[in-house]
Amino acid sequence: MNSRLRHQDSGNDQQYVLEASIDNTRNLALLLKAIHFRDIATICATSDGLKVTVEDTKSVQANAYIQSSLFHEYNVSDQTVIFKVNLNVLLECLNIFGGKNNPGSITTVKMCYSGYGSPLVLLLEENGVITDCKLQTMEPEDILDFEFTPSKVINKIIMQSEILKEVWSDLDMNSDVLEILMSPEEPYFQFTTKGNLATTHVSDISYKAICKSISSVI
Numbered sequence: 111m112n113s114r115l116r117h118q119d120s121g122n123d124q125q126y127v128l129e130a131s132i133d134n135t136r137n138l139a140l141l142l143k144a145i146h147f148r149d150i151a152t153i154c155a156t157s158d159g160l161k162v163t164v165e166d167t168k169s170v171q172a173n174a175y176i177q178s179s180l181f182h183e184y185n186v187s188d189q190t191v192i193f194k195v196n197l198n199v200l201l202e203c204l205n206i207f208g209g210k211n212n213p214g215s216i217t218t219v220k221m222c223y224s225g226y227g228s229p230l231v232l233l234l235e236e237n238g239v240i241t242d243c244k245l246q247t248m249e250p251e252d253i254l255d256f257e258f259t260p261s262k263v264i265n266k267i268i269m270q271s272e273i274l275k276e277v278w279s280d281l282d283m284n285s286d287v288l289e290i291l292m293s294p295e296e297p298y299f300q301f302t303t304k305g306n307l308a309t310t311h312v313s314d315i316s317y318k319a320i321c322k323s324i325s326s327v328i
Contacts, residue, residue: 124222124224125187125224126185126187126222126223126224127186127187127188127191127223127224127225128155128185128186128187128191128221128222128223129183129184129185129220129221129222130155130160130181130183130184130185130220130221131181131182131183131184131218131219131220131221132180132181132182132218132219133182133216133218134216134217134218135204135205135217135218135219135234136216136217138176138204138219139201139204139205141174141176142162142174142197142200142201142204143201144172144174145162145163145164145172145173145174145197146164146197146198146201147164147166147170147172148164148165148166148197149196149197149198150164150194150195150196150197150248151163151164151194151195151196151197151200152164152165152192152193152194152250152251152253153192153193153194153195153230154190154191154192155186155190155191155192155223156186156189156190156191157178157186157189158177158178159175159176159177159178159179159180159181159184160175160176161173161174161175161176162174162175162176162197163253164197165253165254168254171253171254171256182218183220191223191225192250193223193226193230193247193248193249193250194247194248194249194250194251195230195245195246195247195248196245196246199245200230200232200245203232203234203243203245204217204219204232204234206234206241206243207234207236207239207241215236215237216236217234217235217236218234218235218236219232219233219234219235220232220233223247226249227247228247229244229245229246229247230244230245230247231243231244231245232244232245265292267292267299277301277312280312281301281303281310281312282303282305282308282310284305285303285304285305285310286304286305286306287303287304287305288301288302288303288304289301289302289303289304290302300312
């Protein structure tokens with residue numbers, strides 16, 4: 111952690127339940143941007159690291175995990191610290207120095223949280239310039255549990271996301287229904303879109319080349 115940030119924070123005697131410092135905000139911002147499909151995010155801090163969760167109508171959930179070892183400094187005084195923040199505002203703060211305009215510069219950040227009702231404090235430093243941001247936090251709500259019992263999982267595929275993105279672009283986005291077929295036999299993995307005018311199949315997927323793992327129980 112930059113000594114200037116350490117000195118800046120040392121003048122504050124407030125006790126924090128969460129303190130986390132990272133030497134490059136760009137990587138953190140890219141990770142959070144990947145799950146930024148809704149504005150509100152739930153941050154859960156444990157001794158293992160941070161888990162940032164974004165949900166949409168209790169049907170879609172995205173999680174970003176930042177292990178404690180990736181932080182330059184990481185301290186959590188409680189067993190679990192959890193709160194909600196506006197993810198859009200958080201990303202704006204992390205990019206406050208405009209990293210794209212200064213490709214050779216590295217921005218460091220220290221995040222501090224005092225507990226329920228307190229703001230999330232960000233101390234950012236780049237090239238000797240320090241700024242601080244305070245984000246209003248909100249009371250967390252229950253997060254949908256997507257942890258399925260392994261014995262009840264019928265089909266599971268682990269695959270390259272870039273290939274899935276290409277397949278997605280070939281589908282008819284005007285269709286009302288998307289059908290996904292998974293089978294231990296051909297065609298193994300197939301997408302079908304069904305609309306008022308046509309039905310489209312995408313099944314020429316070389317699953318052996320793109321899938322890290324495929325399993326089916328019938």
